[in-house]
Amino acid sequence: DTAVSQTPKYLVTQMGNDKSIKCEQNLGHDTMYWYKQDSKKFLKIMFSYNNKELIINETVPNRFSPKSPDKAHLNLHINSLELGDSAVYFCASSQDALAGGGTGELFFGEGSRLTVL
Amino acid sequence: GQQVMQIPQYQHVQEGEDFTTYCNSSTTLSNIQWYKQRPGGHPVFLIQLVKSGEVKKQKRLTFQFGEAKKNSSLHITATQTTDVGTYFCAGQDSNYQLIWGAGTKLIIKP
Known part of the structure; x- marks a missing residue:
């Protein structure tokens, strides 16, 4: 089974x-x-989300919105797509904290290549 | 804001030569992670360094974390074609936010 899957x-x-x-x-x-x-190839964080908190990168336009129906899912909605939105979008997950604090390794999905014409 | 500078942007090597990428942070990091992204693929975790001055090895890969926890390096000995890809460092700041380097692309000369 794929650990992180995106479509x-x-x-x-x-x-x-x-x-x-x-x-x-x-x-x-x-x-x-x-x-x-x-x-x-720059990797830019857009959102991070857990049960407690949604952290939004302030540079992300509000046309982008994450929606999480449950802990195992985080969908990305994009309204009014623009040419500059063309990119590869990666979903990732991590365990919340290690002993002593911090985020564990990130597991990435295979990516979704968005092309806006 | 906090930045992690990663150099070089590209490195062309002959197969069998060594490769090194460096990351420098403007502030002290809690820890640093390294990832590899193959062409057309997704980033895959390699290692995490936590302690000041830490050195870890994975076969031909050697990872170092500086004494001040502001810099780190990845060194690959005797590169092989399977090493091709982009290597990213990602440092965790005091708020445990991950700050990503821009990546170093390893290219093997034909």
Whole structure:
């Protein structure tokens, strides 16, 4: 079984459309994330979410919204898509804290490549 | 804001040569993680360093965490084609937020 799975793997759509990417983890982790990776390979955190707290990167436009129906799922909704939203979006999960604090290793999904035309 | 600078951006090596990537933080880190992303793939965790001055080895890979917990390096001895990819460091700050380096792309010359 895949630990972190996200769908769809590829998404091609027109500007102005609304789309969603789904993510599920079967690791029992407390925290899930959405990352955006642009063409230069920079990994940019968009959101982190656990049962207690949603942390939003303030640079993320409010057209992007995470929705978590339960602990194992964190979906990403994008409204009014723009050309600059084209990127690979990675979902990830981690255990909440290690002994002494801190986040454990991140497990990434395989990515969803979004192309906005 | 806090930054983790990672250099170089690219490194071209002949197969069999060594490879090193370096990360430097503007502030003291709680710990640092390293990830590898193969072309077309997703980042995969390699290791986490927690202690000041820590050195860990995984076969041909050697990871170091500086005494001041502000810098780290990954060294690969005698690179192989399977080592191709982008290597990222990610440091945890005092709030346990992960701050990612920009990555170093390892390219094996034909």
